[in-house]
Amino acid sequence: MVSAFKAFIWDSSPPDGIPFEPSESLRRLEFTGRHATYTNADTWYPSWAADGHMYSPWTDGSIDGAFCHSYDGGEPSPNSPAHTGQARIEGDNPLELKVINLGKTASDASPYKGRYPCGSLVYNGIWYYGTYCLGPSNTHDYENITYNWPWLGSFVGFRTSHDFGMTWVDSPHTPASPLFGENGLKGQPVRIGSPHFVDFGCNMEHSPDGKAYLVAHGSDLKFYPTRFANNSWITGDQIYLLRVTPSLETMNDPGFYEFFAGHDSTGAPIWTNDFMLIQPILEWQNNMGCVTVTYNAPLRKFIMCVTDGGITCGKMNSYILEADTLTGPWKLITYMKNFGEQAYFLNLPSKFISDDGLTLWLCYAGNFAVGWNGQDIQTNPPGGRYAMSLQEIRLLG
Template structure:
């Protein structure tokens, strides 16, 4: 593969005028090499690189090897239930992977309508698999049309597997009694609705302190303005950061978590066990949707992927940020208007970062309700992978 910039497809970076983030001084954007591949006919892929050298991921709303899985109970005639799948990803070459379906779990979303995968981590042979809830879809009216904006419900908790997904112990928490006690039944503000683990590499080998960190999109309380539109599965106002020592006895115990609460006068991060003191690491109204973070060890940089479905899920904007620390400051690498044109659930699997850190593979799904031209070519409703280079 040539390193010539002329052979890269460069995504222009044009952040909106209200962007509160500075442009990166280290990177000038992303270049797409044209190498791409898709696997399966399902979405919600968040690979975790385990100590057996395989990756493990949730999946849902589609099918693998003939098995269907749907997380929104409107698709089913089985009562108020939701399905979430889990799979094993084998191989070292992104262009030649084998996906093995490991089955699915069924759990009630009630009193919500959907229950979807989110934070997923395999650490020391143990798989922690989180789910979150969504309210009904197509109840948000925008410019005379209803959109796929089911409002964001709470993060429920973790089911746990000690045999790489062959068997599971369900979380002691339920949608009515979620881990952090948040309530989204009437569109109230949620802060930790759909958290995702920071990808620290194989078996979390690059965690700076042994903690597992999670990022999540959410919103602050605003009684005068229900958050149906700008707090959904793909839209929000803030990004939050939490951490926990990963162990079976800790993951479903809220008292074991610490929440980022801002910086002290010397610029050092403040951590608290008081959820009421939580503060965002990024605050950008209507622009903070589904979020993931990966540590690029060769470059000693964190890269954040954010998808923003506002004002319509017909197209979506995504952007890539970089930082030297999880608590920021975060800087804009590339703002990709209408990426996909309808791409979401972006992440950089750490297993596919090059030795020099300059090349990564962007994992995402997309184009679930649009017939517009796919951009960049190759992405679809699947586990889509695109090779990118940092400029």
């Protein structure tokens, strides 16, 4: 569905104590009014492949009548395992895209109850498709509040495809034996639960060193526990950064990964192969969550989208940051209170960045739980819904 509304500038309203300085060059975000939605599913993270198409995971909904759900019993059979879907996105105009369903893959979630898509990368003809786990259930009651998947579980690893999603080879890892060995089965803090690839353009053309970089929201013991669901699919306290040279031999081997571990005395970033030495690139207690980053080549800047999902199924706050390097410093472009009003999984597909870098298309899903806990969730900006929602935006000085 394609339509438009009158352009407006989002009223940035950051809360007291925000730890980011304002950007000097990008200070406001305008919604032009042009927007479109596709499918009836969420979890869209497009990766721009060398063949010109974008490829993305999807789940918990349908494409042209074909359904996929990423939790145990979500399929027609009550005993069915979790599934994760894949799709090809054709077209160069965000208002005239064609989304092709490429089917779904069974993904055992045990000992968790949910196993969802996260980081997805198509590079040199190979699709690396990451999944992560959630618990204890998709609806969980605690102190008179119903939550959605309040515990972030482990990042399992990557399944791979050599034919753009037609056939797959499973990851050698399982939820019980994940890539980085973390365990959130009882609500313990997890640091690399749901990583997403930094979008470096078509076939990673703008990677500075041939490496794939990933960002992930999480938490650690210094914040445990501060509130229920403080480290969930959409909430966290910190953002982490890791990198790897992508290949079939490296992506599922933790020994090939490097983790950001702070800065040295000169301010240069420290990288380590020791997961236990990992340090966050950003930290804001009870105000972080799902994160994505896109490299804006015309501006030579990284643009980060973060969503703080609150109670996981109410109104959600999102904000957009910019930096010259992935390790920061990161500065605030805009803080969007109640964006969506329940928008999540924000990202900026590099394929749709204008030549001057100032016009982009914000991709997200929204409003999956409009009546939970008696909340009245509206749609803002107009046009967003539970779908692959695209909004044209302008970065203003």
